[in-house]
Amino acid sequence: LAKTTQPISMDSYEGQEVNITCSHNNIATNDYITWYQQFPSQGPRFIIQGYKTKVTNEVASLFIPADRKSSTLSLPRVSLSDTAVYYCLVGGDGGATNKLIFGTGTLLAVQP
Amino acid sequence: GAGVSQSPSNKVTEKGKDVELRCDPISGHTALYWYRQSLGQGLEFLIYFQGNSAPDKSGLPSDRFSAERTGGSVSTLTIQRTQQEDSAVYLCASSLVGGSGQPQHFGDGTRLSIL
Numbered sequence: 318l319a320k321t322t323q324p325i326s327m328d329s330y331e332g333q334e335v336n337i338t339c340s341h342n343n344i345a346t347n348d349y350i351t352w353y354q355q356f357p358s359q360g361p362r363f364i365i366q367g368y369k370t371k372v373t374n375e376v377a378s379l380f381i382p383a384d385r386k387s388s389t390l391s392l393p394r395v396s397l398s399d400t401a402v403y404y405c406l407v408g409g410d411g412g413a414t415n416k417l418i419f420g421t422g423t424l425l426a427v428q429p
Numbered sequence: 430g431a432g433v434s435q436s437p438s439n440k441v442t443e444k445g446k447d448v449e450l451r452c453d454p455i456s457g458h459t460a461l462y463w464y465r466q467s468l469g470q471g472l473e474f475l476i477y478f479q480g481n482s483a484p485d486k487s488g489l490p491s492d493r494f495s496a497e498r499t500g501g502s503v504s505t506l507t508i509q510r511t512q513q514e515d516s517a518v519y520l521c522a523s524s525l526v527g528g529s530g531q532p533q534h535f536g537d538g539t540r541l542s543i544l
Contacts, residue, residue, distance in 0.1 A: 349530045360433075360520050360535030361472070368530075415528050416462065416474040416485065 321405045326424040335392045337423050339405030342386045348408030350381060350388045355402045355422070364403075365390070392425075400427045431455060433536035435521050441542045444513060450506040450539045454523030461504050462524075462533060463488075463496060467517045475519075478504060479527050508541075516543045 322340040329335045341350070349368055353361035365372055367379040367388070378391040392399060402422040434453040442448055454461050463475040474488040478498045489495070493511075498504040508515055518540050522533040 363532040419471040
């Protein structure tokens with residue numbers, strides 16, 4: 318299982334772009350990189366997933382360098398409602414189960 | 430709605446009682462997962478279903494925990510003789526199929542409190 322390391326917390330202000338970087342030095346060839354967002358009293362919500370280079374959807378972008386040993390989640394122009402815990406996950410368990418191994422995540426606090 | 434639905438949203442029960450937690454996955458999703466999140470902790474995998482079969486039960490903490498899935502859809506997680514350490518949020522997730530690269534979609538969980 319590829320271990321991930323991400324900051325415990327980050328602070329930002331409304332309207333700013335936020336970049337959260339995750340390190341995963343032991344990523345395997347067939348591992349995907351997936352980010353989830355979790356608000357209090359809710360289940361994690363899938364944000365974005367990528368394998369290499371850059372992926373963009375309506376809420377975020379995911380940048381993955383060529384060596385895939387890290388990834389950066391970019392949230393454009395955050396608002397107060399983006400305050401949440403963001404989890405970076407790599408691959409699954411390497412087998413057919415794909416059970417997710419969540420770390421402690423990054424608590425993003427957006428202030429006015 | 431079209432998302433994963435869990436019931437009840439909250440459950441309070443006395444130590445020693447049995448509880449059943451229900452999960453309705455997204456229609457058409459063949460893979461279903463149960464996780465547990467304790468206060469201030471990360472998510473802990475419990476069990477994985479592919480269709481009605483559970484090829485991976487490795488996360489179930491004891492034989493008091495069991496789960497089943499019927500019709501390739503609804504799943505029930507049962508905890509017998511509940512203990513206080515079972516207090517947690519129990520989350521269900523589904524994906525189109527199992528395997529890496531398949532995003533999992535979570536319900537909002539059942540908050541279980543054992544008195």
